[in-house]
Amino acid sequence: MLRILVAIFLLASPALAQTAQPQGPTAGPITSPATGPATAPTTAPAAGKAGAGAGTDHTPARETVVAGLSQNRISITANFDGTGILIFGAVKRTSPPPTGPLDVIIAVSGPERAVTVRKKERIAGIWVNRDSRKVSSAPTFYAIASTGPLSRILSKSEDMRYKITIPRMVEEAAAADGLSNLDEFATAVIRIRKDNGLYVQRDKAVKLSDETLFDTQIALPAALVEGDYKARIFLLREGKVLDAYTRTIAVRKVGMERWIYNLAHERPLIYGLLSLAIAIFAGWLASTVFRLLRIS
């Protein structure tokens, strides 16, 4: 156990990982994750390069995921009204598939931002914001689609490791601020964002054919926050993650939207004066047009 911890520690630091290489054989099944999230200190069953070099690949059948997105760049234009992205892919194997059901989970998450949750309480007859908690980084958007109910296809420990489900995702954010998962404030974030269509969970929304090809459609709402969105694809058997694959979707304002946003943030005084000029001009124009209309 101690060895495993040491190996995890060493792998966590790229510089130290170099010196850890010769220890590969003694470290046993610990290998660097091939495609998993960089933060997860995990054993990717698909043998990593470090492990392969040491010749300690004990995993019997390799199943890895190859995937693509219908678009990896979303432009927010003036008439942007939400969009959908098609995520599709295939399972790559070197040997015949083992028995048992294969499952796929696809999660798309938006950029993380701080959020303050306030709770109202009745004081002297009126409802007043009383307690508040700050969650310093919760995803602004999170959509999760799967081939079956998450409670059945994903084990608790794997969820802990990869942070896949919505409660787990928010718990992670809340824990950093000293809030527990059952905290009413953390659950309020999930509930309100679900009501607003920002957190979406759809079981059986991933179509898997012949245990090989899969696809799903993820709808992105109109109220999209700009930033890098992450699409993660997990391949699972019996609740265990076999492989994970991550792609980035860049969501950016373009054209007029970009120009206004930049001006507002980089030249606020000019932007404010321009806004006033437009207002004054529009007021004058309307007044003049109406006067001319009345005279003629």
Place this chain on the structure above:
Amino acid sequence: MQIYLPIAEISVDAFLLLGLGGLVGILSGMFGVGGGFLMTPLLFFIGIPPAVAVATEANQIVASSFSGVLAHLRRQTVDLKMGLVLLTGGLVGAAAGIQIFRELREIGQVDLLVKLTYVIFLGIIGSLMFVEGLNALRHARKRGGGPARRKGHTWIHGLPFKMKFRTSNLYISVIPPLLVGALVGILAAIMGVGGGFIMVPAMIYLLGMPTKVVIGTSLFQIIFVTAFTTLMHATTNYTVDMALAVLLLLGGVVGAQIGTRIGLKMKAESLRILLAVMVLGVCGKLAGDLLFEPAELYTLGAGGE
């Protein structure tokens, strides 16, 4: 037709915004109020983030007030001298109000303050205007004459620094208008409105100005106070949404023109009762929000510092 707002970061129906702007613009022209006290809650309702709604609304009020004041200037129903005195107080008040707002935001009670101020002020002013309007209407019917005569000499006439306001036909101290301006400035900054709905009654009842002059003068003062607020919001919070403002003001300026014409054709007393009813309506809605248990006890806010 959906349009994505670059600062608010949401997508809304452009025609809905034009319609809202137009509706509030008509009221603005009719009553000489900026319409912010109606528009700001309406914007919350369609999902615009409160910070953006308040700041953008200030910008929109500049447009509708400017359009309205031009119509009044041509009819010479603006007391420029009185307007400047009110404005002096207004700018000082707005600067103070922004400070109060900032400090309350830090302790997370801005929401409550804004709503309570709305309920209290709208309630008092609405009731006063309603009763006064009804009385005036009754007297006018009975005698078939003009509006009820206002009280003669009050303590206001005993104050020093008297000034002649020819357009308003007044010879009073500059202290009350300065204080009214400052009070409205503070409230304007806190409530994110022009403050006309408070200033109009204050000018009628406290200063004793003629109703027709009050509207133009109020619009005149509002232009500058809201312009100042817009600049403050744009430079400190970056919450002025130009696209949202343009849509609202397109509807708003047209509405204000129509409203000014309707207002000139209506009797001053009926105008006052109508405004009173509207003020009381908004007040009731806000009071309800405070008194009844909300469906969702929790609210999410931006977690910024």
